[in-house]
Amino acid sequence: MTTVPIPNIRNFSIVAHIDHGKSTLADRLIQMTGGLSDREMAGKEQVLDSMDIERERGITIKAQTVRLQYRAKDGKDYIFNLMDTPGHVDFAYEVSRSLAACEGSLLVVDASQGVEAQTLANVYQALDNNHEIVPVLNKIDLPAAEPEKIKQQIEDVIGIDASDAVMISAKTGLGIPDVLEAIVTRLPPPKGDREATLKALLVDSWYDVYLGVVVLVRIVDGVMKKGQRIRMMGTGAAYDVERVGFFTPKMQQVDELGPGEVGFITAAIKEVADTRVGDTITDDRKPVSEMLPGFKPAIPVVFCGLFPVDADDFETLRAAMGKLRLNDASFSFEMETSAALGFGFRCGFLGLLHLEIIQERLSREFDLNLIATAPSVIYKMKLTDGQEIEIHNPVDMPDVVKIAEIQEPWIEATILTPDEYLGSVLKLCQDRRGNQKELTYVGSRAMVKYDLPLNEVVFDFYDRLKSVSKGYASFDYHLTDYKPADLVKMQILVNNEPVDALSMLVHRTRAEGRGRAMVEKMKDLIPPHMFQIPIQAAIGGKVIARETVRALRKDVTAKCYGGDITRKRKLLEKQKEGKKKMRQFGKVDIPQEAFIAALKVDS
Numbered sequence: 001m002t003t004v005p006i007p008n009i010r011n012f013s014i015v016a017h018i019d020h021g022k023s024t025l026a027d028r029l030i031q032m033t034g035g036l037s038d039r040e041m042a043g044k045e046q047v048l049d050s051m052d053i054e055r056e057r058g059i060t061i062k063a064q065t066v067r068l069q070y071r072a073k074d075g076k077d078y079i080f081n082l083m084d085t086p087g088h089v090d091f092a093y094e095v096s097r098s099l100a101a102c103e104g105s106l107l108v109v110d111a112s113q114g115v116e117a118q119t120l121a122n123v124y125q126a127l128d129n130n131h132e133i134v135p136v137l138n139k140i141d142l143p144a145a146e147p148e149k150i151k152q153q154i155e156d157v158i159g160i161d162a163s164d165a166v167m168i169s170a171k172t173g174l175g176i177p178d179v180l181e182a183i184v185t186r187l188p189p190p191k192g193d194r195e196a197t198l199k200a201l202l203v204d205s206w207y208d209v210y211l212g213v214v215v216l217v218r219i220v221d222g223v224m225k226k227g228q229r230i231r232m233m234g235t236g237a238a239y240d241v242e243r244v245g246f247f248t249p250k251m252q253q254v255d256e257l258g259p260g261e262v263g264f265i266t267a268a269i270k271e272v273a274d275t276r277v278g279d280t281i282t283d284d285r286k287p288v289s290e291m292l293p294g295f296k297p298a299i300p301v302v303f304c305g306l307f308p309v310d311a312d313d314f315e316t317l318r319a320a321m322g323k324l325r326l327n328d329a330s331f332s333f334e335m336e337t338s339a340a341l342g343f344g345f346r347c348g349f350l351g352l353l354h355l356e357i358i359q360e361r362l363s364r365e366f367d368l369n370l371i372a373t374a375p376s377v378i379y380k381m382k383l384t385d386g387q388e389i390e391i392h393n394p395v396d397m398p399d400v401v402k403i404a405e406i407q408e409p410w411i412e413a414t415i416l417t418p419d420e421y422l423g424s425v426l427k428l429c430q431d432r433r434g435n436q437k438e439l440t441y442v443g444s445r446a447m448v449k450y451d452l453p454l455n456e457v458v459f460d461f462y463d464r465l466k467s468v469s470k471g472y473a474s475f476d477y478h479l480t481d482y483k484p485a486d487l488v489k490m491q492i493l494v495n496n497e498p499v500d501a502l503s504m505l506v507h508r509t510r511a512e513g514r515g516r517a518m519v520e521k522m523k524d525l526i527p528p529h530m531f532q533i534p535i536q537a538a539i540g541g542k543v544i545a546r547e548t549v550r551a552l553r554k555d556v557t558a559k560c561y562g563g564d565i566t567r568k569r570k571l572l573e574k575q576k577e578g579k580k581k582m583r584q585f586g587k588v589d590i591p592q593e594a595f596i597a598a599l600k601v602d603s
């Protein structure tokens with residue numbers, strides 16, 4: 001039994017910064033190797049992005065894999081397994097698991113833009129996985145392309161040889177044959193032992209309405225066959241393999257998958273939750289003794305409450321979330337009740353983009369109108385009685401006198417920005433309690449590294465960064481550690497009663513600014529009532545900002561002089577209708593927009 005190279009296979013990913021052309025290149029590779037006919041490609045711009053929202057936003061969310069057949073210039077036939085990876089920082093975890101299943105990466109860099117924050121983050125992950133890297137300069141059709149300069153940049157910043165980078169235009173198709181050849185000649189083949197006991201990596205799993213749970217596997221040793229009884233080593237569960245196959249991207253079934261191959265299996269697995277991504281799959285009758293290294297599970301880092309605007313939608317919301325979770329184990333939810341917003345769910349996400357995508361899918365695919373409460377991170381609290389607890393909902397915060405210390409998560413952020421916006425970027429980071437760690441230059445652009453509290457980033461950091469840099473700055477981050485923080489629970493009181501859905505944990509120095517901005521927004525959006533309504537931001541018993549909604553002077557019908565009764569009725573009807581979209585809170589009706597606006601303030 002020996003581990004040998006499997007010479008006719010190449011497994012690789014494409015790593016790139018968002019918009020540098022990863023999906024366009026993937027489509028070209030599929031097209032040139034005959035995976036799909038031109039007719040099938042037509043009308044679908046990006047074949048690998050299967051979800052509508054993905055296509056619309058141009059962001060690849062769920063990692064997908066296709067098998068391509070290629071006859072190289074050496075006259076031999078090769079099998080390529082192209083593992084698609086998402087480019088956005090929230091999905092770094094999905095990138096890492098795709099990378100673990102292959103031996104090499106094409107590093108795509110936009111020749112008119114150069115190296116960006118996610119280029120760095122993704123290529124470092126590929127290098128961590130011992131990948132061979134082939135640099136590919138894309139968009140050389142653009143007049144602004146500067147391939148020689150960008151090659152130098154790749155060498156200076158990333159430290160890999162870019163002298164024979166492949167120059168392409170994924171859009172026009174120029175240079176694509178060179179990419180195919182480079183995959184054969186420059187990326188290493190996988191290694192494995194066909195005679196050994198089955199050992200495979202569980203790369204991904206998802207729910208398909210026709211096939212049930214589909215598991216994406218990378219075979220390391222041995223073979224996986226139809227009818228074979230397999231065991232998932234992490235969970236201990238055993239299954240009989242029903243189908244074996246791969247995607248071209250069309251589904252194709254085969255009898256078995258051998259070492260070095262990537263493909264899918266189905267096996268009467270009930271739920272995606274029964275499969276653990278990173279698990280080792282082996283033969284149930286003669287299991288291997290050692291598991292593959294696997295990878296860390298994706299854990300939610302950002303939380304918020306989601307409440308239906310219309311209370312009658314609660315069950316629909318529950319069902320919709322259940323459906324989304326079937327294919328996204330990193331999204332979590334549990335029921336929550338709020339005095340202000342009624343029944344809803346506390347949800348956990350990988351990051352802000354993940355939150356936005358889920359929210360958008362709920363409203364678009366399930367036609368739900370939702371209010372999201374302020375995003376929160378996980379805080380660690382040491383209590384005076386020695387207990388340690390974790391909190392991601394300000395509502396659960398214990399009484400301050402019981403808290404000995406609060407700790408919050410910090411991140412290391414890498415930001416690349418054109419020099420002219422550097423001042424604004426530094427100010428933004430500084431305002432968000434950041435500590436600058438490093439400032440270097442990548443060509444004419446500055447690269448800054450900052451330590452920042454995650455809690456300051458989850459609000460609107462990314463939007464602000466884009467706006468202060470006119471869209472030119474790029475950003476990537478990873479969690480580092482927890483540090484003690486002077487955080488306080490800020491409450492918003494409407495008519496002297498705290499509105500639970502608007503509570504948040506903020507840094508003491510930032511509380512006043514945020515509180516003031518929130519009460520100002522609410523003041524403009526809460527309609528006048530028959531009485532005066534104070535709106536206050538408070539920490540403990542101390543009011544830090546206050547606005548007042550003045551009382552209505554007259555009854556709405558007063559100006560009708562008691563004359564025209566139908567007109568009077570109409571006015572009353574109208575008033576009633578307006579009320580429907582409000583939340584009755586104590587004696588005050590708060591419109592939905594007021595919640596949404598208060599939670600969206602930037603300060």
Ligand SMILES: Nc1nc2c(ncn2[C@@H]2O[C@H](COP(=O)(O)OP(=O)(O)OP(=O)(O)O)[C@@H](O)[C@H]2O)c(=O)[nH]1
Pocket residue numbers: 016017018019020021022023024025057058059060086087088138139140141142168169170171172
């Ligand atoms: N001019 C030019 N435009 C290109 C080229 N390749 C891609 N584009 C365009 O660049 C944009 C981004 O391309 P995508 O392939 O969606 O980029 P991506 O890296 O997959 O982005 P994400 O899926 O968001 O990670 C699209 O509008 C493409 O049409 C190229 O070679 N030349």
